[in-house]
Amino acid sequence: MNRILAGTPTIVRRAGWAAVLVLAGVATTFVLPAGRIFPFSQFVVYLGAAAGLTVLMGLSGQLSLGHAAFMAVGGYTMAFTQNALYERGFTVAPPAGGSGRFASAAPPVAALWTLPVSLLAGVVAAVLAGALVGLAAARLRGPYLAGVTLTIGIAVPSVTATFAVLGGEQGFAVQVPRRPSWLAADIATEAQWRAWLALVATAIMLAVLANLSRGPLGRDLRAVRDDEVAAALAGIPVARTRVLAFVVSAASAGLAGGLYVYLTGTVLPGYFSFTTSLFLLLAAVLGGLGSLAGAAWGALFVVAVPIATAELVGALHAGPALAQRLAGNLPLALLGLALIVVTLTARRRPRSPGWRAVRSLGRRGQDGRTPSGSLHPSAEDDRKVGAAP
Amino acid sequence: MTWLPVHPVRATARAVAVAGCVALVAVLGACSGSKTPAVPYVAPQGVSEKEIVFGTHQPLTGPAAAGYSKIAAATKAYFDYVNAKGGVHGRKIIYRIEDDGYNPANTQTVVRKLVEQDKVFAILNGLGTPTHSAVLSYLKDAEIPDLFVSSGSPAWNQPGKYPGTFAFQPDYTTEAKVVGHYLKTASAFAGQKICSFAQDDDYGASYLTGLETGLGTPVTARATYVTSNPNVAPQVDKLRDAGCDVVVLATIPSFTARFISTAAKLGWRPQYVAAYPAGEYGTVAATLGDEKDLLEGMVGAGFLPAVANVSDPWIKLFTRINQDFNGGVAFDGHVLYGMAVGYLVVQVLQKAGREITVDKLIATLEKGGFRGPGLVPFSYSATSHAGYAGVRLSKVTGGVQDYFGPAYVTDAGSAPVTEYTEATATPPDSGIPSA
Numbered sequence: 001m002n003r004i005l006a007g008t009p010t011i012v013r014r015a016g017w018a019a020v021l022v023l024a025g026v027a028t029t030f031v032l033p034a035g036r037i038f039p040f041s042q043f044v045v046y047l048g049a050a051a052g053l054t055v056l057m058g059l060s061g062q063l064s065l066g067h068a069a070f071m072a073v074g075g076y077t078m079a080f081t082q083n084a085l086y087e088r089g090f091t092v093a094p095p096a097g098g099s100g101r102f103a104s105a106a107p108p109v110a111a112l113w114t115l116p117v118s119l120l121a122g123v124v125a126a127v128l129a130g131a132l133v134g135l136a137a138a139r140l141r142g143p144y145l146a147g148v149t150l151t152i153g154i155a156v157p158s159v160t161a162t163f164a165v166l167g168g169e170q171g172f173a174v175q176v177p178r179r180p181s182w183l184a185a186d187i188a189t190e191a192q193w194r195a196w197l198a199l200v201a202t203a204i205m206l207a208v209l210a211n212l213s214r215g216p217l218g219r220d221l222r223a224v225r226d227d228e229v230a231a232a233l234a235g236i237p238v239a240r241t242r243v244l245a246f247v248v249s250a251a252s253a254g255l256a257g258g259l260y261v262y263l264t265g266t267v268l269p270g271y272f273s274f275t276t277s278l279f280l281l282l283a284a285v286l287g288g289l290g291s292l293a294g295a296a297w298g299a300l301f302v303v304a305v306p307i308a309t310a311e312l313v314g315a316l317h318a319g320p321a322l323a324q325r326l327a328g329n330l331p332l333a334l335l336g337l338a339l340i341v342v343t344l345t346a347r348r349r350p351r352s353p354g355w356r357a358v359r360s361l362g363r364r365g366q367d368g369r370t371p372s373g374s375l376h377p378s379a380e381d382d383r384k385v386g387a388a389p
Numbered sequence: 390m391t392w393l394p395v396h397p398v399r400a401t402a403r404a405v406a407v408a409g410c411v412a413l414v415a416v417l418g419a420c421s422g423s424k425t426p427a428v429p430y431v432a433p434q435g436v437s438e439k440e441i442v443f444g445t446h447q448p449l450t451g452p453a454a455a456g457y458s459k460i461a462a463a464t465k466a467y468f469d470y471v472n473a474k475g476g477v478h479g480r481k482i483i484y485r486i487e488d489d490g491y492n493p494a495n496t497q498t499v500v501r502k503l504v505e506q507d508k509v510f511a512i513l514n515g516l517g518t519p520t521h522s523a524v525l526s527y528l529k530d531a532e533i534p535d536l537f538v539s540s541g542s543p544a545w546n547q548p549g550k551y552p553g554t555f556a557f558q559p560d561y562t563t564e565a566k567v568v569g570h571y572l573k574t575a576s577a578f579a580g581q582k583i584c585s586f587a588q589d590d591d592y593g594a595s596y597l598t599g600l601e602t603g604l605g606t607p608v609t610a611r612a613t614y615v616t617s618n619p620n621v622a623p624q625v626d627k628l629r630d631a632g633c634d635v636v637v638l639a640t641i642p643s644f645t646a647r648f649i650s651t652a653a654k655l656g657w658r659p660q661y662v663a664a665y666p667a668g669e670y671g672t673v674a675a676t677l678g679d680e681k682d683l684l685e686g687m688v689g690a691g692f693l694p695a696v697a698n699v700s701d702p703w704i705k706l707f708t709r710i711n712q713d714f715n716g717g718v719a720f721d722g723h724v725l726y727g728m729a730v731g732y733l734v735v736q737v738l739q740k741a742g743r744e745i746t747v748d749k750l751i752a753t754l755e756k757g758g759f760r761g762p763g764l765v766p767f768s769y770s771a772t773s774h775a776g777y778a779g780v781r782l783s784k785v786t787g788g789v790q791d792y793f794g795p796a797y798v799t800d801a802g803s804a805p806v807t808e809y810t811e812a813t814a815t816p817p818d819s820g821i822p823s824a
Contacts, residue, residue, distance in 0.1 A: 033506060034505040034506055035501065035502045035505045035506020035507070036506070037505070038497070038498060038501040038502075038505070039498060042498070100746075100747065100748035100751075101552040101553070101747075101748055101751050101752075102529070102532045102552055102553065102747075161590075162589070162615070168590050168591055169518070169519045169590050169591070170518050170519045170522035170523075170542070170544070170590075170591055171493075171519075171522060171523070173525065173526045178530070189505075190530070190531075191501070191505065264497050264523065264527070265526050265527060265530070266522065266523050266524075266525075266526060266527075268493050268519060268522065268523055270492055270493035270494050270519060270520075270523070271493065271494050273492075273494075275492075276494070307498075310488075329450060
């Protein structure tokens with residue numbers, strides 16, 4: 001493929017790959033049973049957020065333990081923008097097909113164009129938040145950075161739960177656009193349509209992330225990550241580069257947060273809890289820090305394991321008491337087990353630079369230097385992969 | 390009567406249906422009767438000739454699992470009891486219970502699975518305010534009935550906005566209005582300083598609104614807490630320093646126990662009045678352990694018969710069903726609650742008739758007139774989807790929580806608090822409501 005496309009500009013090639021991803025995703029929504037569409041959309045959203053996190057950790061070597069907070073900023077901003085636009089009267093007639101009492105209670109729905117606007121607003125807000133945190137983060141290392149992001153990850157959901165204007169613990173309903181009327185119900189359901197839009201938005205974001213990480217910014221990030229003094233001597237503005245990494249990563253999380261709100265039609269603190277932050281971290285680490293494809297595996301794992309274990313427990317026909325005990329706990333145990341196994345066995349991944357950020361939590365001052373992360377395989381890296389035990 | 394399911398079925402299945410219909414003609418003499426309906430019956434999602442499927446989201450694990458996890462099992466036990474006696478209109482009631490761990494993000498996933506994969510007819514008794522809020526508008530958009538939400542938030546009573554959503558228990562404002570009215574009128578509390586200790590959320594806020602409406606005056610002092618901070622000593626100090634005689638607790642059971650225990654350690658024992666979610670004696674006493682004597686004299690509120698009253702015919706019936714169909718788990722307020730939900734569902738299904746549709750279900754509910762184990766009637770009408778219309782007050786005496794005085798009814802708005810004098814219903818001999 002790459003050889004065929006040899007003459008075309010990189011950006012066009014990436015756009016092509018993004019289009020292929022979207023088409024594959026759309027096809028998937030037709031293969032999956034109806035009840036699996038929503039988990040699939042969740043996977044797409046988590047993939048976006050995990051990809052942003054893996055760029056931050058793998059490429060810039062900075063750590064964020066509270067990435068769901070950026071999702072919350074994006075999600076809540078998207079929600080407020082969407083409702084404000086709706087109240088301004090940017091609406092269309094409700095979709096036909098409502099019956100009886102429900103039809104009489106069907107108010108107009110938000111126009112489709114409001115969605116990209118509100119998503120963009122969410123991204124902008126997340127960018128601002130990312131810049132703010134990034135400014136602090138640029139001065140912090142290892143456990144101190146972890147501490148700050150941890151605080152943010154715990155504080156933001158609590159703040160959203162506390163203030164009445166943010167809807168408190170039960171959040172509020174968001175007026176999101178429905179499936180357009182030209183799309184007949186027997187072709188695609190509402191859930192499928194929402195999955196498609198999430199796919200498109202996430203694919204665009206992945207293309208941008210890939211482009212950034214392989215362009216000048218990515219080069220600067222790796223230079224700063226590997227040796228700040230050398231990078232500064234080479235004329236790279238160290239602090240600004242580190243802040244930029246946070247901004248880019250927060251932007252992807254903000255988009256993911258907005259998409260999650262779109263998928264569910266509601267916004268509440270529970271979506272962006274500290275557990276979500278840890279799941280994103282888990283997805284990024286499981287897939288291999290710094291690897292966009294790895295983020296996909298990680299996100300898939302995080303979404304699929306709880307479902308698979310729930311089905312397993314159901315299929316076991318265990319007694320109600322045992323099933324009850326297994327229901328919520330088994331997925332967590334399996335995720336933990338997988339993390340341990342991956343850490344012990346995937347030798348190449350733990351050596352990636354972002355991993356040092358995680359490890360430095362336990363071992364301050366340790367700073368073994370390895371070449372670039374797997375997001376950016378050089379010829380040298382390729383040889384090493386081949387030679388890996 | 391022709392049988393036209395929404396989803397195409399194989400011709401053989403249809404042939405069976407037709408054959409069944411013909412057989413029915415032979416037995417009953419008429420299939421569609423003389424009053425032939427103009428439109429043939431189209432079964433909604435989740436309703437087939439032999440089954441009707443309900444689904445629910447419950448905290449089977451996580452922080453809210455204690456106690457609450459028994460509710461859905463009890464409802465299912467009641468359905469099993471009814472199914473063993475032939476079901477409703479020849480249909481067995483299937484109840485799919487999904488665990489959301491009291492996490493709204495999980496609620497999103499499991500409710501979508503119930504609706505889109507398991508194809509339930511309705512969501513029943515979904516538990517929790519934050520969790521159920523997450524799926525409220527989804528269920529409306531999907532046009533899935535959302536029956537008897539297991540929470541006292543006033544949000545479930547918005548028939549104009551959410552026509553398919555119905556509450557079950559009295560909302561917090563209604564309950565607190567009755568409590569406020571009682572504190573204002575009872576001679577024992579004349580001239581006493583009434584204070585409140587409430588959860589800092591929708592629950593605490595709507596309870597306080599009702600309390601102050603019932604009292605007719607603001608409380609002397611109010612303190613709040615958040616569940617993430619277990620230290621309540623500052624709040625105890627504040628209320629004691631304000632000279633409170635009565636502390637109204639709009640709390641969750643763990644914080645009911647925490648406040649009472651902390652106050653006792655600081656040498657203070659005011660009169661406690663606990664909201665319905667705060668004061669289930671069994672749960673709070675278990676948390677307090679050796680200190681459970683501190684609950685003596687605590688005033689509470691409820692809308693179902695007292696569990697301790699073993700001579701009550703409802704308690705007798707449900708204890709028997711609990712023994713036969715629920716593995717004989719300890720019979721407490723949660724089991725009773727679950728059974729009461731099941732009873733109401735069967736009653737509604739009976740009244741809605743065999744050719745049930747979503748609209749017919751809603752119309753049946755809005756017609757009202759349901760009598761079951763409740764001490765007060767339901768508020769259901771075309772303009773109200775609120776649940777039980779009031780409460781009766783209870784008191785802990787000698788370790789037993791039992792009712793005293795009359796039951797009261799009111800609403801979450803400006804209706805006065807009035808005594809409810811009608812006698813409570815008795816269960817039919819079969820234990821199954823008729824149409």
